[in-house]
Amino acid sequence: MKKIFIIIMLILVIPALGYAAKTLTAQSPDGKIIVEVRVDKDIRYTLTHGGDVLLERSPLSLTLASGEVWGKDARISGSKVTPHSGVISSPFGISETVKDEYNELTIRFRGDWGLTFRVYNEGMAYRFFSSRKEALQIQAEEAGFSFPADFGTYTAYVRNNSNGEKESFEKQFRNSFENTYEQVKLSQLDAGRLIFLPLLVEAPNGKKICITEADLEAYPGLYLNKGDGYSLKSVFAGYPKTTEQGGHNRLQQLVRERENYIAEVKGARTFPWRIAIVSAEDKELAVSDMSYKLASPSRVDDISWIKPGKVAWDWWNDWNIYGVDFESGVNTETYKYYIDFAYRNGIEYVILDEGWAVNLQADLFQVVPSIDLPEIIRYGNERNVGIILWAGYWAFDRDMERVCKHYADLGVKGFKVDFMDRDDQQMVDFIHRASQTAAKHRLLLDFHGMYKPAGLQRTYPNVLNFEGVHGLEQLKWSPESVDMVTYDVTIPFIRMVAGPMDYTQGAMRNASRGNYRPINTEPMSQGTRSRQLALYVVFDSPLNMLCDSPTNYMKELESLEFIAQIPTVWDESVALNGEVAKYVTLARRKGNDWYIGGITGWDERDMSIDLSFLPQGEYRMTLFRDGANAHRKGSDYKREVRNVTSGDNLSVHLAPGGGFAVKLEKIQ
Known part of the structure; x- marks a missing residue:
């Protein structure tokens, strides 16, 4: 009878032990930042810096379409803390090398999934990973940021284009990621508006927390929204179910209906990093490189052909040159004038912005009659000035391989791709396909109409610049x-x-x-x-525009020379x-x-x-x-x-x- 009692108790106690709360800790190499991860009925983490609590009991979880929740009643199967110290090459950035030093906490859970936390001297990041081989549908991700008090923020909302009327989140998912910042307390945030990243939060003792993400691939981008109390919660666009051509000059695919899940993923993989960069002095943020070093390493073996530089740009100044004997505009004479200007001043590129391809066709093989593109490219090559072409995203996407091969063979050096205006998984997939295809054909890319960078320039160094500003x-x-x-x-x-x-x-x-x-x-x-x-x-701008008219610059020679x-x-x-x-x-x-x-x-x-x-x-x-x-x-x-x-x-x-x-x- 005694043995039966012991067996019954073991049956009851052993499962309970699997659910026992456990706290795991990692700290930065200099010991100033401490991250505590508490695994209980849910998973929450706390971030402190020099004794100041910056984030407290912030929740995280991942919900599959099957109903399984990674983070609810999770059972740890193993954990370890691993130090790392190395150097990353940064050939087209703000420094030639990046110091990569952190302590990494890896937590594995029953069910073939886990979490990785990295703690740097300048902040922390975490992400989920999966060891499963089968395809998964991700219904939702909870990425919460809970603060101990009513901190101030510098917030960039998705711009409201509906004449003051409230827009649904669905309408806000289509946006250009451009807005000025509002200084507002956490408690005063507008719960009806999405916030795009990065977001800056003011912490005690002059410290700041910059929230962003990195290594965004095969997954939608992260928005934030006002949560309960002094918290922020994550919002993601659903996966597009149906789209149709439309938008600016019919150069976009507009989402008409979305699935009830945010992502479809295949096989074992890691998910994007959720980042909290910490600064003791504001100036530290201006030279931060955390987003870069958390990105996947370069997938372009030979980068010798990638040439950053400056660009004589036509669109901002409205092709408004003067003192010439031809009518300026989208024509061969105007672009030869731009090329001559670039050649005389050592400027590496000239861009042909919107207008060189026939309007409303979304077809990059239809060039307007006033443009002799082979002649412009030849003229530029003679003078060591490369040509970059503007492209609406759908015109580029619909025949990407043929477009890249054709224009690379003509001698074009790259594309400025514009009007993506969303960051659901379908669009993120396009960005990666475009980067890979352009690299294959040795083409540079400048992504305009684009969400914030998330380290893509490390993974595909031919991507030199991003708008989202x-x-x-x-x-x-x-x-x-x-x-x-x-x-x-x-x-x-x-x-x-x-x-x-x-x-x-x-x-x-x-x-x-x-x-x-x-x-x-x-x-x-x-x-x-x-x-x-x-x-x-x-x-920071590796492919940097000269926005004004060449004629204006030639009247300001001291400024132009600099x-x-x-x-x-x-x-x-x-x-x-x-x-x-x-x-x-x-x-x-x-x-x-x-x-x-x-x-x-x-x-x-x-x-x-x-x-x-x-x-x-x-x-x-x-x-x-x-x-x-x-x-x-x-x-x-x-x-x-x-x-x-x-x-x-x-x-x-x-x-x-x-x-x-x-x-x-x-x-x-």
Whole structure:
């Protein structure tokens, strides 16, 4: 009888032990960040930095269409913590190498799935993985971020295009991922609006938390939405069930109906990383590389053909050249003029933006009669200027292999693909297919109309740039109430954390406060001329546009010379100072030369830049700073040339909306 009692007790107790709560811990290599993962009836994690609780009991789970929930009553089958220290090559980024150092907590659960947490000195990331071989439908993912108090945020909502009426999430899933930031408390977030990533949260003691994702593949992108209390919850677009051609010039596929699941996945795989980047000082965010190092390694074996550079761009300035004996527009003569301009100034590429292909056909083999494309390509090749073609996404997708082969054989160097305007799994799959196919044919890509980067530029280095930014194009039509000056000193700490930005700077018409107005055919920037030059240093942009008219640049030779010779990828980057939405200064090195770019918001500012970051020696400094009247006339600037050493301090006054740009050439 006693033996029977013991057996019955064991039958009751042993399963209960499998459900016993367990807490697992990992910390950053420097010990400042600690992540605690508690596995109980559900799975939640807590993130602390230097004793400050930044995230508390944040939930995570994955629900399959079968009803199985990874994260509910989960039973651990094994766990381990593994340190890692290495270096990643970054040939087309803000530094030539990336230090990759973290402690990794791997938790395996019964049922052939698990979780991986990585804890870096600069933040943490986690993701699910599956060891199952069969195909799975993912119905939902819970990625919650719970905060201990009513922290402030810098939030970019999906833009509301319905004249003030509330839009359903389904309507919001179609968007261009462009908006300015609102400073709002967690409790004040609008529960009816989706938030696109990255999102910045203000924590105690001046710390910040930047939330984003990386290694997004065969899965929809992550949105956030107001949760209960002081929390954020995840939202994902359902998998498209039916689509139809439409949208901008019939160049898109519009989703008309969605499935009741978010993703279909095949075989053993990992899922995207959910990232919380932590900064003790704002400036650290401006040189963050976590999104890059969490991405999958390069799938392009030979990258010797990939050439970053600058692009003479036609669309922003509305093909508005003058002083010529032909009518400018989308025609061969205009593009030869652009090529001649690029050739004389060492600019690597000219883009043919929307208009070169017959409108409303979504067919990239129908070229308008005014364009002799083979002649333009030949003319560019003679002058070592590459041609990049704009393409609406559906026109590119519907015959991708033939389009890439045909235009690569003609000598085109790449495509600017536009108007994707969604990030469901179908669209994410397109982005990866396009990247792979373009790489096969040695074509560069610039993804416009695109969600934020998620490390794709590491996996496919031929992808040099991404939009997903409220760039200078907005000032062709936006009223003065759209504050680009404040936006410019905000995005280095948020959007740029995710990766490169096709912001398209370089305006030569510059408006001081109160003087800006939208003029589509002759657009201007908000802020000063020196600010526009500084943006070429401050913003990460390996394929970087010269947005203004070649004719305008040729009237501004000092500014043109500085822009034309500036690198677009870097060997080293240093954040010198910065405060979100107020100011930022970055220094970047290429070879032995250094560049410094600094910008301010609408508050004028005196800066003293300590040059001790420079290697010892003497440098020839070329400085562009705001002129004495830049507060009244934005194009007023002063150029100075003198010698400095690493022991000097550089003092410079920034006008409201101003900036400064420096080149330092090593003398000895």
